[in-house]
Structures are given as C-alpha cells and as structure tokens.
C-alpha cells in the first residue's frame with residue numbers, strides 16, 4: 001500500500017521517528033493525561049511541524065500533501081498528532097493574512113520551535129457550532145484591545161506560546177451579514193496568563209490537553225490584530241479547509257493502524273484449532289475497513305490537491321473529513337471485535353486509539369454540520385437554519 005503513496009521519504013522518516021515513541025510511551029501519558037513533550041520536541045527538531053512554512057521563514061515550503069503524509073504516518077504508527085497538529089494549520093492564518101511585520105516577527109521562531117503556535121480559540125460554551133454567535137468581545141482602547149468572555153475546548157492552550165483567537169469586535173448584526181464584525185487576534189499566552197487570561201483544563205475520554213479559557217479584561221496589543229478588523233471569520237474559514245484535510249489524514253492513519261493490527265492479530269490468533277482470520281466472519285470486516293479507508297484516502301488526496309492548487313475546496317475538505325472519520329471509526333470498532341477481550345486491554349493500544357479516533361466525528365466539525373453544508377451548498381436544498 002505504502003509504495004504507491006505520495007512522499008515515501010517523508011513517510012519513512014516519520015515512521016522511524018515514531019518508532020522511538022512506542023505504545024508504552026503513549027499509554028503512560030494517557031493514564032496521566034499528560035502532554036507528549038518529548039515527542040513534540042522530536043518532531044519540531046526534525047522539522048516536521050514546519051513543513052508548510054515557506055523557506056524564507058525557515059520552514060520546508062512544502063505543500064499540504066506533505067503535511068498530510070506526516071500526520072497520517074504519526075497516526076498509523078499508533079502515536080497521536082493532536083498535541084501539535086494545530087501548528088500546521090493555524091500558522092496558515094498568520095501566513096496568508098498577517099502583515100509582513102507579523103510574519104517576520106513570528107514565523108522564523110515558529111519554524112525553529114522557539115515559539116509554539118498550538119492554540120486555536122474559536123468554540124464557546126453557549127454558541128457551540130453557531131460561530132457567528134460567539135460572545136467573546138475585544139474592545140479597542142487606544143493601542144490595545146481589551147478582551148472579555150470565555151472559550152471552551154481550546155486544546156493545547158497550556159502548551160502554546162501563541163493563540164489565534166476569534167472574537168467579536170462589533171456586535172452581531174442580525175439584519176446584516178452575521179459573520180461580519182469578528183476579528184482574529186494573535187494572543188501571546190506567556191504575557192496573558194495571570195493578567196486577564198485563566199486556563200482551566202478539561203479532562204476528557206482521551207488525552208487531548210483541552211481547556212476552558214476565561215478572559216477578564218485581557219489586554220492585547222492592537223498590532224496583534226491579524227488582517228482587517230471585522231473580517232476575521234473569513235480568515236478562520238480559510239484555515240479550516242487545511243485543518244479538515246489534515247485531520248482527515250490523521251483518520252486515514254488511524255484506520256490503517258487498526259487494519260494493520262487487526263490483520264496481524266487475525267493471522268496469529270488461533271481458536272478452534274485454526275487462525276481466526278481463516279473465518280470469513282473475521283476477514284470480511286477487516287477487508288471492508290480496508291476498502292473504506294482506501295476510498296476515503298483518495299478523497300483526502302483529492303482535497304489536498306485542490307488546496308495545493310489554490311482552488312476552492314471547502315466541500316471536498318468537508319467530505320474528505322467526514323468519510324475519513326467514519327472509515328476510521330468503523331476500523332476502530334472492527335479492530336476491537338477482531339481482538340475479542342484483548343481489544344479492551346490497555347497494553348494492546350487498541351482501546352486508546354478507539355477512544356482517540358471517536359473524536360473526529362465531532363471535532364473539528366461534527367458530521368451533521370458537514371451533511372448540512374453538502375445538502376445546502378452542493379445539492380441546493382433549502383437551508384434549515
């Protein structure tokens with residue numbers, strides 16, 4: 001399978017790096033809900049987190065498909081890229097919409113790992129997916145913005161130096177364009193913590209370093225506004241296509257991890273005097289998972305190619321993420337079933353990956369919202385909200 005995939009050298013190098021962080025490393029972190037600092041450091045030093053940063057800022061200047069290969073291989077190896085994947089797509093907001101001064105200031109440091117841009121603050125407790133109803137407000141006062149409000153599910157906030165924050169700079173206009181009036185600020189977490197920003201970890205069913213944020217008169221320099229005031233929603237949407245395609249690659253990696261493990265186990269495990277994999281009742285779900293993951297992978301490749309060519313890819317990115325997340329979830333369920341009782345044993349890593357891959361049907365965007373997008377934007381059906 002791997003021989004025909006794009007970026008074989010990258011895949012090989014990432015696999016070798018991941019081999020230094022085997023199951024016991026991830027299990028121990030999972031138990032403690034601890035951050036994989038050494039793994040992120042190794043990825044940063046090897047340059048894998050800066051593949052999308054242009055050469056002139058110290059990155060590799062590669063296209064999205066290279067980043068997809070990195071994340072897919074991380075996940076296929078049994079590791080998890082969630083601790084650091086945001087650096088790849090949040091950086092794009094700065095790269096595409098930041099001023100020259102902002103790019104010169106931050107991108108080279110992000111490329112070396114001196115500065116971590118891992119946090120992306122959009123979701124709020126009351127508005128949920130209805131992003132235009134966010135309430136976190138940044139009021140311009142002289143040369144600063146004063147931010148008040150709260151965010152939920154903001155992952156890696158405790159392990160990031162910078163955060164791309166979406167907030168309102170003018171109230172929602174129900175009669176006008178509801179997405180106007182939102183802005184993107186680059187928040188320096190090192191200065192913000194304890195001076196208007198409080199971070200509260202949220203323990204979840206997977207090890208994801210996610211948090212709740214509270215802003216109480218947090219002051220952010222006005223020079224940290226990205227792009228134009230009021231046009232932030234467009235910048236965030238723009239980055240979301242990359243995010244969805246990258247996350248879809250993680251799902252493909254997860255799916256392949258489950259298929260690799262299930263096929264190996266089905267060959268080795270002998271019950272009733274023969275390998276369980278000799279039974280078609282065991283074989284077929286593994287084969288079906290392979291078919292589904294392969295099909296989803298083609299959709300991810302297609303979406304990545306459109307993105308790299310600078311073509312519109314919103315629907316393709318969404319559809320790729322949905323198909324890949326459903327394929328990985330089917331593969332996860334199949335893998336547990338193939339392992340019988342051992343699918344539940346911590347030391348097999350299946351139950352951990354099972355919990356981890358469930359996330360992708362909810363975040364970064366839930367399946368229903370993708371179906372709604374396809375129904376109304378692709379198929380021209382009437383809007384329901």
Ligand SMILES: Cc1cc2nc3c(=O)[nH]c(=O)nc-3n(C[C@H](O)[C@H](O)[C@H](O)COP(=O)(O)OP(=O)(O)OC[C@H]3O[C@@H](n4cnc5c(N)ncnc54)[C@H](O)[C@@H]3O)c2cc1C
Nearest residue numbers: 120121122123128129153154155208362363364365366368
């Ligand atoms: C572990 C984790 C990490 C996350 N990390 C980040 C992060 O770093 N930054 C960030 O900003 N956010 C993050 N999120 C938030 C994530 O993007 C949201 O949870 C996700 O988009 C769903 O939004 P919600 O939880 O508010 O669900 P809601 O919007 O409350 O929706 C709940 C359910 O109702 C369905 N639903 C809602 N409205 C409709 C409708 N009109 N029609 C049909 N179905 C509907 C949804 O599909 C969903 O299944 C994270 C979430 C998790 C769990």
